[in-house]
Amino acid sequence: MRTSWTNRLDRLTIKSTLAALSAREPSLTVGLLHRLALGHRLPGSILLVLTLVVTTLAQVGIPTTETAVLPPRGTFVIRNAHIVPVTSPDIENGTIVIRDGKIVALGASVTVPAGAQAIDARGLYVYPGMIDAGTAMGLVEIGQGASGTVDIAELGDLNPHAKAIVSLNPHSAHIAVTRVDGVTSVLSLPSGGLISGQAALVNLLGSTPNEMAVVPLAALVINYPRLGGRGGDFGGTQQPANLTEVLATNERQVEQIRKMLRDAEAYGRAQDAYAKDKSLPRPDQNIVLESLVPYVRGERLVVFRADREAEIRGAIRFAEEMKLKPIILGGDEAWKMAAFLKEKNVPVILTGILSLPSREDDAYDTLYEAAGKLQQAGVRFCISTGNSGSAVRNLPFYAGMAGAFGLARTEALKSVTIYPAQILNVADRMGSLEVGKIANVVVTDGDILETRTHVRRLFIDGREVPLSSRHTNLYDAFKNRR
Amino acid sequence: MRRKTIAQLLLLAFFYANHSFDVPGQARTASSDEVLIRNATVLTVTRGTLPNTDVLIRKGKIAGVGKNLKASAGARTIDGTGKFVLPGIIDCHSHSMLDDINEGSLAVTSMVRVGDALNPNDPDLYRGLAGGTTTLNLLHGSANPIGGLNTVVKIKYGRPVEEFIFPGARPGIKFALGENVKRSSVPALPGIPRRYPATRMGVEETIREAFTKARDYKKGWDEYRTGSGRDKNMLPPRRDLQLEPLVEILEDKRYVHAHSYRADEIYMLIRLADEFGFKIKTFQHVLEGYKVAKEIARHGAGASTFADFWGYKIEAYDAIPHNAAIMTRAGVVVSMNSDSDERARRLNIEAAKAMRYGDLTEEEALKLITINPAIQLGIQDRVGSIEVGKDADLAIWNGHPFSVYSRVDTTFVDGEVLFDRQQDMARRLEMEKERATLEQAEANRPPAGGASPLAPRRRRPADADDEMWNGDHDHP
Numbered sequence: 025m026r027t028s029w030t031n032r033l034d035r036l037t038i039k040s041t042l043a044a045l046s047a048r049e050p051s052l053t054v055g056l057l058h059r060l061a062l063g064h065r066l067p068g069s070i071l072l073v074l075t076l077v078v079t080t081l082a083q084v085g086i087p088t089t090e091t092a093v094l095p096p097r098g099t100f101v102i103r104n105a106h107i108v109p110v111t112s113p114d115i116e117n118g119t120i121v122i123r124d125g126k127i128v129a130l131g132a133s134v135t136v137p138a139g140a141q142a143i144d145a146r147g148l149y150v151y152p153g154m155i156d157a158g159t160a161m162g163l164v165e166i167g168q169g170a171s172g173t174v175d176i177a178e179l180g181d182l183n184p185h186a187k188a189i190v191s192l193n194p195h196s197a198h199i200a201v202t203r204v205d206g207v208t209s210v211l212s213l214p215s216g217g218l219i220s221g222q223a224a225l226v227n228l229l230g231s232t233p234n235e236m237a238v239v240p241l242a243a244l245v246i247n248y249p250r251l252g253g254r255g256g257d258f259g260g261t262q263q264p265a266n267l268t269e270v271l272a273t274n275e276r277q278v279e280q281i282r283k284m285l286r287d288a289e290a291y292g293r294a295q296d297a298y299a300k301d302k303s304l305p306r307p308d309q310n311i312v313l314e315s316l317v318p319y320v321r322g323e324r325l326v327v328f329r330a331d332r333e334a335e336i337r338g339a340i341r342f343a344e345e346m347k348l349k350p351i352i353l354g355g356d357e358a359w360k361m362a363a364f365l366k367e368k369n370v371p372v373i374l375t376g377i378l379s380l381p382s383r384e385d386d387a388y389d390t391l392y393e394a395a396g397k398l399q400q401a402g403v404r405f406c407i408s409t410g411n412s413g414s415a416v417r418n419l420p421f422y423a424g425m426a427g428a429f430g431l432a433r434t435e436a437l438k439s440v441t442i443y444p445a446q447i448l449n450v451a452d453r454m455g456s457l458e459v460g461k462i463a464n465v466v467v468t469d470g471d472i473l474e475t476r477t478h479v480r481r482l483f484i485d486g487r488e489v490p491l492s493s494r495h496t497n498l499y500d501a502f503k504n505r506r
Numbered sequence: 507m508r509r510k511t512i513a514q515l516l517l518l519a520f521f522y523a524n525h526s527f528d529v530p531g532q533a534r535t536a537s538s539d540e541v542l543i544r545n546a547t548v549l550t551v552t553r554g555t556l557p558n559t560d561v562l563i564r565k566g567k568i569a570g571v572g573k574n575l576k577a578s579a580g581a582r583t584i585d586g587t588g589k590f591v592l593p594g595i596i597d598c599h600s601h602s603m604l605d606d607i608n609e610g611s612l613a614v615t616s617m618v619r620v621g622d623a624l625n626p627n628d629p630d631l632y633r634g635l636a637g638g639t640t641t642l643n644l645l646h647g648s649a650n651p652i653g654g655l656n657t658v659v660k661i662k663y664g665r666p667v668e669e670f671i672f673p674g675a676r677p678g679i680k681f682a683l684g685e686n687v688k689r690s691s692v693p694a695l696p697g698i699p700r701r702y703p704a705t706r707m708g709v710e711e712t713i714r715e716a717f718t719k720a721r722d723y724k725k726g727w728d729e730y731r732t733g734s735g736r737d738k739n740m741l742p743p744r745r746d747l748q749l750e751p752l753v754e755i756l757e758d759k760r761y762v763h764a765h766s767y768r769a770d771e772i773y774m775l776i777r778l779a780d781e782f783g784f785k786i787k788t789f790q791h792v793l794e795g796y797k798v799a800k801e802i803a804r805h806g807a808g809a810s811t812f813a814d815f816w817g818y819k820i821e822a823y824d825a826i827p828h829n830a831a832i833m834t835r836a837g838v839v840v841s842m843n844s845d846s847d848e849r850a851r852r853l854n855i856e857a858a859k860a861m862r863y864g865d866l867t868e869e870e871a872l873k874l875i876t877i878n879p880a881i882q883l884g885i886q887d888r889v890g891s892i893e894v895g896k897d898a899d900l901a902i903w904n905g906h907p908f909s910v911y912s913r914v915d916t917t918f919v920d921g922e923v924l925f926d927r928q929q930d931m932a933r934r935l936e937m938e939k940e941r942a943t944l945e946q947a948e949a950n951r952p953p954a955g956g957a958s959p960l961a962p963r964r965r966r967p968a969d970a971d972d973e974m975w976n977g978d979h980d981h982p
Contacts, residue, residue: 168819169691198817380848384629385941387934388636388851414817421855424910433911475858475910495816499828499864502796 094231095487099123101136102467102481105145109457110152110441120150122463125486130457143467148480151437151472152457153208153464155444156419158353158375158408161212161226162192162199162233167412176412177216181277182284185315186221188212189240192233198413200493203228205417206472206479208464209238209454211444213245213327213353218281220245222315223327225448227464229484238462242448243325243351244316248339249277250332278342285346288316325349325449331356331376340368351447354410356382359394362401371447372403374439375410377422389429395439396430406443407436424473436473462486540564541921542577543902546586551593551869551876552891561591563898566921571892584902584916592872592907593891594640594899594919595853596879598810599763599790599843601645602850603628603670608647609654613687613702613712616679617747620646621657626667630847635661635925637851638901638914641672643843643883645790646680648765651687651703651712653680655751656763658883660899663924676884678787679751682765683709683775685821710774717782720752727753761787761884763810767821769797776805788882790843792833793825799836808839808882813856814863830874831864841879858908868908901925 100122107118107130121129121136129135136142165173175191192212202210208228214221223243230236252270291313298304318324328339331354343350352358355372356379358365365372374395381390398405407423409416419440427436445455454462463486470477482489541563548559548571562570562577577583601607605623609615624644634642640661646654658675685691688704703709726743734740754760762779766772766789776798779786788808789795793816795802795809802809811833816825833840842857844850857874860866866874880890888897898921905912917925944950 166817166820166823169685170820197823378848378852380630380633385937388633388930415815418814421910425852425855428911428913473910475855476861476908478862495826495828495863498796498824498826499832502799503828503832505797506800 094229094235095489097125097486098488099137099140100143100483100486100488101140102143102145102150102465105148105150105467107150107457108437108472110438111456111458118150120457120465122465122483122486125463127457127459127461127463127465129459143481145467145481147469149468149470149472150457151206151466151468152441152455152461153203153466153482153484154206154419154440154472155209155211155406155448155455156207156408156411156416156440157211157373157406157444157448158410159210159212159416160188160215160412161202161210161228161416162194162196162413163188163212163214164412165193165196165198176214178214178221181217181280182219182312183214183217183221184219184244184284184288184319185312186214187224187241187315188214188222189224189226189233189237192224192226192236194230194232194236196413197494198416199228201495202413202416203482203484203489204479204491204493204496205420206466206468206482207416207419208466208482208484210416211242211448213243215245215247215329218247218249218277219284220247220329225450227462227484229487229489238450238453239448241318241324243327244319245327245329245353246281246339248328248330248335248342249274249281250330250335278338282342282346284313285316285320285348288313288320292317292321319348320346322347322349325351327351327353327373329353331382333357333360336361337364340364340370343370344368353408355405356391356394358403358405359397359401362398362403365398365403366401369404372398372405373408373444373447374398374405375408377407377425378409378418392425392429395423395426395436399431399435399439404443404447405439406447407439408444420473421475424475427473433473440473539921540569540577540581541898541918542575542581542583543586543591544583546589546591546902547906548591548892549593549872549907550892551872552893554869560586561892561900563918563921566898568892568894568896568898568900571894586902588904589915590903590906590912591892592638592854592901592903593876594889594901594917595638595875596641596643596841596883596885596890597634597639597844597850597853597875598643598788598841598879598882599645599845600642600847600850601647601845602630602634602642602847603644603659608649610647610649611701613650614652614716614748615646615650615654616652616716616749616751618646618654619657620644620654621671624657624659624667624670626663626665626670628847630850631661631663632925634847634850635663635917635919636914636927636930637853638903638907638917639844639850639853640899640901640917640919641879641883641885641889642850643678643763643879645678645763648680648682648686649689651682651709652716652752653682655679655760658885660919661924662919662922672883672885672888674885674888676761676787677751677754677759678761678763678883679755680765680790681713681762681775681786683771684765684767685819686765691819706771706774709771710778713775713778716749716752717756717778717784720749720756721782723749724753724756755784756782758785761882763788763790765790766795767791767793768824769794773798773801776801776807780805788841791845793822793829795838796826796829796832797824799833799838802833803837808841808878809833810841810843810879810882812845813842813859827859827862828864830860831866834860834866834870839878839881840874841882842874843879854903854907854912855910858910861908871908897921 102120104117107115115132118132119134160176163176178186211223211225213223222241223245225239225242226236227238251274294307298307319326326348328350330336330339330352336352350370352372355374356376358372376391379391395407409419409422423436423440427433442455445451463483465483466479467481468477468479543561545558548556560575562575603624604620605625609618642659644657656678658672659670660672662669687709689701703712723746730742751760764775764786772789786807788810790810792809792811811829814827816822830840853875857871860871877890880886889899899919901917902915903912904915915927916923
């Protein structure tokens with residue numbers, strides 16, 4: 025009886041040791057090792073060697089592997105905290121209970137389940153994890169000089185079958201670097217061509233893409249064709265020789281997209297007909313068109329990349345014609361056509377808050393103010409970094425800058441929490457602290473959008489995530505080099 | 507032809523609209539005027555943070571810092587209650603104003619000067635002022651181990667280009683190491699030989715060879731200077747514009763600002779400089795500086811880095827946002843730079859990140875964008891702190907500059923208001939009207955109701971250090 029109990033304890037300790045090791049928590053690992061060694065009366069020399077090995081491993085680390093073993097989903101009680109649920113008033117001195125991956129209770133006084141791990145958060149704040157709806161997280165590790173790590177854009181113009189969830193690298197260093205700053209979920213979008221592929225909504229924790237997935241196939245991504253091409257920063261846009269030619273090229277590109285979506289509609293009808301009546305000739309399988317069927321039927325979202333007024337208007341008209349469910353991504357000039365966006369009830373994922381204004385005579389704060397203007401006009405919007413991965417952790421400062429220029433602070437917070445969740449149709453599962461939602465919970469020592477604030481505890485999907493990343497590991501390794 | 511007219515008209519409109527002095531009815535604050543900022547929180551940087559304090563500006567200088575200061579009759583008074591006064595931010599790595607950034611054809615281009623290609627009308631300068639930035643270190647690009655000469659400027663937006671030049675700033679030069687100078691990202695073109703060097707070994711040798719030549723050249727001049735007194739027939743050495751700046755480095759008259767990423771190349775340049783007996787004034791970017799912080803400190807070099815920009819190329823993959831903190835604690839004078847007209851507008855946020863990562867104190871973090879970059883440019887007696895006698899380069903913020911919710915109300919350069927949010931907002935309606943009028947002009951109407959003509963776009967990338975670098979590269 026006693027032996028088996030000891031063994032179980034050992035197994036547990038070994039498991040925790042591995043977990044601590046994988047999370048690169050040297051002190052915790054060493055402590056657990058000591059516990060093991062004491063239990064078995066290991067000689068001190070062996071313990072020393074083990075400790076050294078563990079410490080070295082933990083310090084050197086494996087560059088891109090941040091999470092090997094998922095931390096367990098426990099029962100956690102965070103007490104005495106200033107809770108900011110986002111969708112309801114703040115709770116002073118509140119308690120929030122996390123169990124089996126979900127938020128199960130929050131309030132000023134709640135019943136605490138037995139056996140819960142208690143966290144005293146006196147003087148601290150509790151927020152929902154932030155969501156960035158415009159990234160390419162996990163699709164690009166190093167953009168320049170390492171093309172082997174770039175999986176963001178397929179060849180050709182029409183790639184609806186390219187799925188971010190397939191090549192999203194759960195061990196990208198960007199993931200842990202991002203989450204330890206309180207961004208817990210992202211939409212990762214492929215790019216390039218006209219139809220870029222399908223985006224995935226993921227939590228930033230997991231060893232496989234599917235462990236991370238919230239909605240694996242969350243949206244189709246279309247680059248709405250831009251008049252006169254993509255433009256660019258260098259030397260000004262090539263002035264077209266002939267405006268008619270430019271318009272014709274644009275129309276040809278739109279027609280390419282239209283034709284493929286029409287084909288997908290027809291394909292879907294043919295497959296349905298055959299499913300009902302097997303006596304019909306069996307239509308060939310076409311995985312490219314098949315992937316488009318839920319989108320052309322309006323069952324899933326379609327993200328249109330469009331920044332300028334003409335393209336935004338074009339995208340919305342096109343979506344109307346094709347009966348799609350559109351979202352605008354980019355939206356630099358959306359504020360100029362707020363009434364139209366409101367009338368059509370099309371939401372905007374703003375990625376340009378910290379971009380330089382595109383026109384020389386634009387006001388200096390044109391893009392800082394864009395979010396405030398959309399909000400005042402009643403347009404649905406959220407704020408994103410529009411960054412591929414390495415700078416997604418700056419999401420709170422994008423929202424904060426909008427907060428400095430006309431957007432109320434409470435709205436700035438919503439623009440990176442509940443608003444992206446609403447736009448992506450997952451507000452029943454994330455984006456705020458509410459009973460029943462996924463426990464993506466961030467404990468901070470101040471306003472989550474402020475630069476000087478530190479994240480103190482982090483929970484994703486109800487698992488407590490260590491606050492370590494490639495960056496903290498390197499910091500720990502070098503901070504004491506004298 | 508027609509397009510050109512439109513572009514010219516728009517540009518013209520822009521110049522008129524943005525030059526506060528050219529707008530009728532706009533009062534210009536002459537540098538001789540007196541301004542009294544009352545009852546603000548003054549972040550002096552060098553003498554602590556002073557609550558409920560006045561700052562008196564007179565003849566372009568800070569004439570007083572204290573309580574209940576008295577100004578002359580007719581002085582402009584600004585109520586600073588609830589506001590913060592911060593010295594003008596100094597950006598130690600910028601390519602703003604530069605019509606040309608890289609002379610990339612040779613490995614050593616110390617004969618070229620970025621000061622020969624300055625554009626004082628770049629609207630990003632105004633946007634920088636609107637973020638409280640007043641001084642820029644304009645550097646040559648990073649295409650060569652030894653690049654061109656720099657220019658330090660004050661953002662005297664709207665003034666003639668000569669007035670931008672920072673008087674008395676120590677001249678400098680750009681060096682660069684690593685991937686850019688190896689031309690790693692330049693595609694090999696058939697028939698065109700690659701430029702030497704192509705390895706970090708070759709980079710070291712290139713710099714070594716240049717300084718070996720410079721030492722000989724200096725010897726020739728030294729011999730001439732001592733010998734020509736005795737021998738009237740002695741001929742001076744032939745002037746060499748490529749080697750002259752390197753001699754100035756050896757004579758401690760010119761600062762070296764060295765673009766660098768990896769610890770090994772930083773270490774290499776320190777050893778090389780020690781051997782030739784010159785100093786590296788700043789390592790720029792220096793993203794792995796935290797790995798060799800004590801070596802940098804021992805050499806006496808400064809470090810000018812990014813807050814948290816990383817992973818955009820291999821040599822930036824080990825960058826960490828704690829870099830500034832580690833180097834500061836090792837005794838290195840550290841600054842936070844932009845290398846981008848975009849980031850130059852919010853260096854306050856970049857400095858605050860050193861408190862988020864690595865836990866610098868507020869005072870240490872404030873220095874990263876004020877007195878430290880001033881020291882790195884040899885202008886610390888003029889700018890970088892709020893002290894009596896210093897240039898009145900400062901900004902009034904509507905909240906603590908380290909808060910993400912704060913913004914600049916007014917920016918002064920040499921006591922002159924060059925950005926004012928109220929004035930800027932008041933002008934907007936006027937500008938919109940002017941634009942509408944221009945767009946309605948017969949010459950600008952699109953043919954047959956087609957799309958509007960394209961507005962002129964920026965002439966150079968906003969993130970310009972890498973000439974390879976497309977500003978959009980980081981977007982998903």
